[in-house]
Amino acid sequence: MPKFLTSINAISWYFLFPVIFIHFFVVAFPSILSLLLCLTDWNGFGRINYVGLENFQELFRDRVFKKAVKHNIIWTVMFLTIPVIVALIIAYLLTGIKRGQLFYRLVYFFPYILASIVNCLIWRYIFHPRHGLGGWFENQGIDFLAKSPFAMKETALYAVAWVDMWHFWGFLVIIYLTGMYQVDDSLYEAADIEGATKFQKFRYITLPMIRPIFVLSLIIIIIWSVPTFDYVYILTMGGPAYSSEVVANHLYSQAFQRMNVGYASTIGVMMFFYVGIIVGFFAILRRMGWEV
Amino acid sequence: MMNKILNIFLTFILTAFFATSTFAATKVVWWMESSADTDPTVQEMMCDAFNAEQDEVELECVFKEDINDTIRPALLSGSGPDMFDTPGASYIKIYQDAGLVKSMQEYADQYGWQDKLLGWAYNSGVFDGELYSIPKNYETMIYFYNKTLFEENGWSTPNNLEEVESLAAKIKAKGMNVYAYGSAGWQPTHEHLVGNYFNTYAGPDNVYKALIGEKKWTDPEFVEAIELLRKHMVDEGYWSGDLETYYSLDWDDFNNEFATRGSAMLMIGTWGFNVTATNFGETSDDWDWNPLPILNSQAGSAPNYQLATGGTMSINAASKNADGAAKVIDWILSDKERALKVTGSLGYGAWLLPLKYTDADFDPNIDPRQKRFLTEFAEASDSGNYGYTTWTFYPNDPGVHIWKDMEVVWAGDITPLEFMEESQRLWDQARADDALVPVGKR
Numbered sequence: 125m126p127k128f129l130t131s132i133n134a135i136s137w138y139f140l141f142p143v144i145f146i147h148f149f150v151v152a153f154p155s156i157l158s159l160l161l162c163l164t165d166w167n168g169f170g171r172i173n174y175v176g177l178e179n180f181q182e183l184f185r186d187r188v189f190k191k192a193v194k195h196n197i198i199w200t201v202m203f204l205t206i207p208v209i210v211a212l213i214i215a216y217l218l219t220g221i222k223r224g225q226l227f228y229r230l231v232y233f234f235p236y237i238l239a240s241i242v243n244c245l246i247w248r249y250i251f252h253p254r255h256g257l258g259g260w261f262e263n264q265g266i267d268f269l270a271k272s273p274f275a276m277k278e279t280a281l282y283a284v285a286w287v288d289m290w291h292f293w294g295f296l297v298i299i300y301l302t303g304m305y306q307v308d309d310s311l312y313e314a315a316d317i318e319g320a321t322k323f324q325k326f327r328y329i330t331l332p333m334i335r336p337i338f339v340l341s342l343i344i345i346i347i348w349s350v351p352t353f354d355y356v357y358i359l360t361m362g363g364p365a366y367s368s369e370v371v372a373n374h375l376y377s378q379a380f381q382r383m384n385v386g387y388a389s390t391i392g393v394m395m396f397f398y399v400g401i402i403v404g405f406f407a408i409l410r411r412m413g414w415e416v
Numbered sequence: 417m418m419n420k421i422l423n424i425f426l427t428f429i430l431t432a433f434f435a436t437s438t439f440a441a442t443k444v445v446w447w448m449e450s451s452a453d454t455d456p457t458v459q460e461m462m463c464d465a466f467n468a469e470q471d472e473v474e475l476e477c478v479f480k481e482d483i484n485d486t487i488r489p490a491l492l493s494g495s496g497p498d499m500f501d502t503p504g505a506s507y508i509k510i511y512q513d514a515g516l517v518k519s520m521q522e523y524a525d526q527y528g529w530q531d532k533l534l535g536w537a538y539n540s541g542v543f544d545g546e547l548y549s550i551p552k553n554y555e556t557m558i559y560f561y562n563k564t565l566f567e568e569n570g571w572s573t574p575n576n577l578e579e580v581e582s583l584a585a586k587i588k589a590k591g592m593n594v595y596a597y598g599s600a601g602w603q604p605t606h607e608h609l610v611g612n613y614f615n616t617y618a619g620p621d622n623v624y625k626a627l628i629g630e631k632k633w634t635d636p637e638f639v640e641a642i643e644l645l646r647k648h649m650v651d652e653g654y655w656s657g658d659l660e661t662y663y664s665l666d667w668d669d670f671n672n673e674f675a676t677r678g679s680a681m682l683m684i685g686t687w688g689f690n691v692t693a694t695n696f697g698e699t700s701d702d703w704d705w706n707p708l709p710i711l712n713s714q715a716g717s718a719p720n721y722q723l724a725t726g727g728t729m730s731i732n733a734a735s736k737n738a739d740g741a742a743k744v745i746d747w748i749l750s751d752k753e754r755a756l757k758v759t760g761s762l763g764y765g766a767w768l769l770p771l772k773y774t775d776a777d778f779d780p781n782i783d784p785r786q787k788r789f790l791t792e793f794a795e796a797s798d799s800g801n802y803g804y805t806t807w808t809f810y811p812n813d814p815g816v817h818i819w820k821d822m823e824v825v826w827a828g829d830i831t832p833l834e835f836m837e838e839s840q841r842l843w844d845q846a847r848a849d850d851a852l853v854p855v856g857k858r
Contacts, residue, residue, distance in 0.1 A: 170514035251664075253660070253664050276660055363663070377816065382816045
């Protein structure tokens, strides 16, 4: 047997082979196929016809797609601000708690471990116009939350994002807290000697020291915001009147309700390129010497 | 001695083997749409009963959630069960184009299925002249009303637009909603309302012409029907008081609202019989039903029951036991008394096979209101006095557009005319792609 087949390097590849094999057929091959399907009018079953760039032309005329892209951008901005700020503050405050910290961690993290359907049902019930908060206020003679925010086109997107953020921010607390615990205590001690305030310690010690984790969290948020689907699908199905439609929901509707699989693949390809650009952007920053 | 014992043993083994292979029943696997409420009854009264009555075919019923998502990869991979359900005829059209579903024409001729089924129901499964699917259930849109409430207030059930609007004003003056309904449990409920207004305002003849391409969906009667629906939904708040509440109520909410006098009427499919009877059973009020009022004199006369199939059964093109599967279907279609017993156990909300029922077929204990529907519908639909539901006669893309984009009209983002222009564009596309579902000559 040739020596290279029994070398350490070759043996490593033998162990990797099953994973590579499965990955190719389960992930890589369907992804490549999806790239090709975007050039067809396939309905998911029958003959596949090549249509060139027709789907892309259609996509740029598609008013629902444009709306969905706008909603995804709003969604990303909301997730990059509200839960991040709240999680940073709470995590920093938690570092100062010596007793019962585990309890708070559990409470904050709890919504994250609940299934999305459970979270959604809880909030749908809270905002229910008959037996939720609206009904209760009505019984008190107060006209507040009489209509579910999920059912109004002005508020539906923000209401769904609120529920998703409520479930998500506890996750950020935990990872920020982990980063904060890795900061060397001697830095804080030195700052104390210099008379630094709590805010100054946070601004000039904590934040710079947790930057890798912080940037990672931002990358995760940006990437995860692209395929966001479950909360929108369960709570509003993208309605009313597409007011909470996001790109992944539009893709689902095209592929599985309208049976336009070729067109849905085009949407998928656009999502893929978008994520690629984001990853590329952060890769460039890293090359430029940023600690990301 | 040893040889003798060996001979006897081998003879026994070979006999057992051949007997098993010769007399073993053909196994037929059927993937059905799962519903927690009905699965045990279907298993007992259909699947187990079939197996107990004969020993040629062994039927295994497998209940699946979201059957269409489950069956698609199974069929595409060339495997899957011998028989399967689909949500409706538009899906069968796609399977037929892809060669994934078997033509049942030879079985239909052999067993005489055309004579057993209502004409329109049989035709709904005929593609390119051959039978590919049989409806498992039929339904139509009607309205239920609180009979006690109507009698107390001296209200009459409405028959035309003027009477509907006049009654609605009286109901609202009493602090109640006109109709209970909501879409939180099923966003496509909007298409129920669109179909109602198309059929009762534009009329079934015009809908038929538009379905077969002799009329445009942008013609005034359809645009006016959508405008009237918009007015009743948004301006008047007929359904559960206002648009936002309509979006927020699910099945339990609006059924409960109707039974507790929150609303005076419930415009819904005939699947609502069971839950209406159950909910009113817990109150002191009585209920009844009527065909939908005709909103425009050009739309013909009442009743115009819209035809709808709720799920179909078909044979997999890759099945090696298609003959056995056909025997299962024939067993199901061959006994009207048994069929009525099964659907009766399910409150007539599922497995209401479109067979030619007559008065004599019914159990004497059947609720007379339910019986009136079954016989009136059979008579009206068989004599050609019927309309068309969107979820049975629309191809996928225009069908989804109807319920997805209706919200955009209600939101005021597009006009009814723009809505119907998009509908027409999608119909033209579907026609060009040969994606239409059979309508049957009117």
